[in-house]
Amino acid sequence: MRLLHTSDWHLGRSFHRVDLLGAQAAFVDHLVETVRDERVDAVLVSGDVYDRALPPVDAVRLCDEALHRLAERTRVVLIAGNHDSAQRLGFGAGLMGAAGVHVRTGRTQVGEPIVLGDGESIAVYGIPYLEPELVRPAWGLAERGHAAVLTEAMRRIRADAERRPGVPAVVLAHAFVTGGEPSDSERDISVGGVSHVPVSVFDGVDYVALGHLHGRQRLTERVRYSGSPLAYSFSEARHRKGSWLVDIGAAGVKEINFIDAPVPRPLARLRGRLDDLLTAASYDRYHEHWVQATLTDPVRPPAAMERLRRRFPHTLVLAFEPDGAAERTSATWTERVKERSELDVAFDFVREVGGHPVDAAERALLHEAFECCRQALP
Secondary structure: OEEEEEOOOOEOOEEOOEEOHHHHHHHHHHHHHHHHHOOOOEEEEEOOOEOOOOOOHHHHHHHHHHHHHHHOOOEEEEEOOOOOOHHHHOOOHHHHHHOOEEEEOOOOOOOOOEEEOOOOOEEEEEEOOOOHHHHHHHHOOOOOOHHHHHHHHHHHHHHHHOOOOOOOEEEEEEOEEOOOOOOOOOOOOOEOOEOEEOHHHHOOOOEEEEEOOOOOEEOOOOEEEOOOOOOOOHHHOOOOOEEEEEEEEOOEEEEEEEEEOOOOOOEEEEEEOHHHHHHOHHHHHHOOOEEEEEEOOOOOOOOHHHHHHHHOOOEEEEEEOOOOHHHHOOOOHHHHHOOOOHHHHHHHHHHHHHOOOOOHHHHHHHHHHHHHHHHHOO
16 A cells, blocks of 8 residues: 655644745645555645644635545545644544544544555554643553653554554654654643653554654654645755655555655745845845845844845845854853943943944933833832
8 A cells, every 4th residue: 555644734824924825735736646646545644734723714724625635536544733623623533534534633542543445454543642641640641741641552552453463554643752853843742841752662563654843754764754844944944845655565664755845935044244145146046035044244234134135035034143242242141231330231232233323312312211210110
């Protein structure tokens, strides 16, 4: 059988206030085309279908369209992630299952497989994101944290798989597995500092389709993250986005290939002095990129964002880290303001933000503001 492993669609999410719904719709088109062209037997969606528990109407409409189009061509197995509302995502799961879209959102069905195929079949088990402190009392777990919950979930899965000799076992899970590399766009799922799950938890099954981390990763040959289909932070500028195409038979995984997803607009993280960014020919290739720029000028240049956008129209993020700032600020805050007045500290702030010395009118205004505050104190 041929499986397509994808995850972390985050429908409804924007990118630094840029609406991504059109790009997400283009990914759905790509997914449906891949299912058709590659003759995919089942699509595995490993959580975070939506970006938040109460998704916008347009995101729900796109998800509905995606599942309808996929169900016309293949089977779908889908689990809830930490961004999803298990109750909302799981609504109508029984009816959807009859149509070939199998949704797993809670603990009660962990260990109950979706059996795919007629002759040569596989058993697919879903482990949705499970909040440890909600599951622990129900399962009678002595230990806290995600590792304890995933260990018990896998114990139940292995117990069922042992009753199906010769049937390959595939697991979908939404978790932070040790060895995975995070990006800036995932929500922290730590509980008391315990969020990581050892990869050994998943021993004994043929393939593990992971969700949660947004970069595609191979933790072992059979335990992988597909990553998100789109970049959701500039930390993902070097990511290759897409899905894993997995061929699996009675003897286990035969072959795995990566199918690249369409890129709506590439990302660039630029760093340097403003004049260099605006004039150097080496930056010409970033004209159509989404840009994160970090300026290193010793003094903040005026109207920096407007000037950058004249060369890079899609600049979204601007940061300021002047050369030598680390050395200049190595002293503690207490040491830096010692024996200096509130006005002197305020003057420094205005000079830092404005990029020019404080003039007489600004000094007078700040002095008046401080006096008004002082007189207003009881």
